[in-house]
Amino acid sequence: MTNLLEAKGLRAAYGETKVLHGLDFAVRQGGVTALLGANGAGKTTTLRAICGIVRTQGEILLGDTRIDGKATEDIVRLGVAHVPEGRGTFMELSVEENLRLGAYTRPARQATEDFGLMFDYFPRLKERYKQQAGTLSGGEQQMLAIARALLLRPRLLLLDEPSFGLAPLIVQEIFRILARIKQDAGVSILLVEQNAAIALEFAEHAYVLETGRIVMAGSSADIGKDEGIRRSYLGY
Ligand SMILES: Nc1ncnc2c1ncn2[C@@H]1O[C@H](COP(=O)(O)OP(=O)(O)OP(=O)(O)O)[C@@H](O)[C@H]1O
Ligand SMILES: [Mg+2]
Structure with missing residues (x-):
């Protein structure tokens, strides 16, 4: 299996505050990788680092292309879509206007065709x-934020806690839709979650992050089975 995304020795800082201390991780082509860890571990910062929103050191490869040091806009155009923490929805705009913003890199006609597809996935938005x-x-x-990101036709979808603040039934619905999208669109996913149980069910591989360092990496099955990891980092 080839990797779509590969980070090597990834470091990130906010001003003088160093937050990521040299991470090595990968997302396989067509696969789902989960990034788990407690509050403040650096999960959101890792996604921001991939998108070029924070200052980084180290290498980030998307396929064969180095994306570290590139402008966020260029990273987006290379096929990385980010659903940020808090969803990044434009609250005062309509559903339609939010979706049009998601498709801004693409010709209008193609985007309109894709709207139909999004409404098929997310009938509630229609x-x-x-x-x-x-x-x-x-x-x-949350559905709108995901649909908006998908309208970029990304190769890599970065999801920051899609389950946050949602009732279990809605979380299940969203993950069912994500599974369908992954299968249909062949999009690779890097999923950040506090909800380790659901993340390990959805992802094939996972990394556990603790204060800016990876403390465990492996198959979701192995990580889910590890009693110590479960108790120390995953809280269940
Ligand atoms: N804009 C910022 N300026 C300074 N420090 C920041 C900034 N954003 C985050 N940090 C710090 O970086 C560290 C990692 O934060 P990050 O948001 O990446 O964690 P997280 O794993 O996503 O946590 P959570 O589960 O609470 O969302 C924290 O110590 C946080 O205080
Ligand atoms: Mg976060």
Whole structure:
């Protein structure tokens, strides 16, 4: 299996504060990799580092292309879509306007075709096409954020805690849709989650992060079985 994304010795800092201390990790082509860890471990920062939002050192490869040091906009154009923590939805805009923003890199006609596909995945968004995003439920907002990211037709989807603040049934629904999208679109996913149980079920591989260092890497099955890791880092 080839890797779509590979990070080598990845470091990141906010000003003088060093947050990531040399991470090595990979996302396989067509696969799902989970990044787990407690609050403040550096999960969000890792996704920001991949997108060029924080200053980094080390190498990040997307396929054969070095993307570290590139501008966020260029990284997006190379096929990396980011669903940030807090979803990054434009609350005052409608569902439709948010989706159009997601498709901004693509010709209008193609984007409109893809809207149909998104409504097939997320029928709730279709019903609420003209609704102001800020008035959507939390689950609907998460769906909108994912749909918007997918309209870029990314090769790599970065998801920052899609389950955050949502009821278990909605979380299940979102992960069912993500599984379908992964299969249909062949998109590779790097999933950051506090909800380790659901992340390990969805991902084939996982990394456990502790204060900016990877303390365990392996198959989701192995990590899920490790009693010590479960108790220390995963909280279940
Ligand atoms: N803009 C910032 N400026 C300074 N420090 C920051 C900034 N953003 C994050 N940090 C620090 O970086 C560390 C890692 O934060 P990060 O948000 O990556 O953690 P996380 O694993 O995503 O946590 P959570 O599960 O709470 O979302 C924390 O100590 C945090 O205080
Ligand atoms: Mg975070």
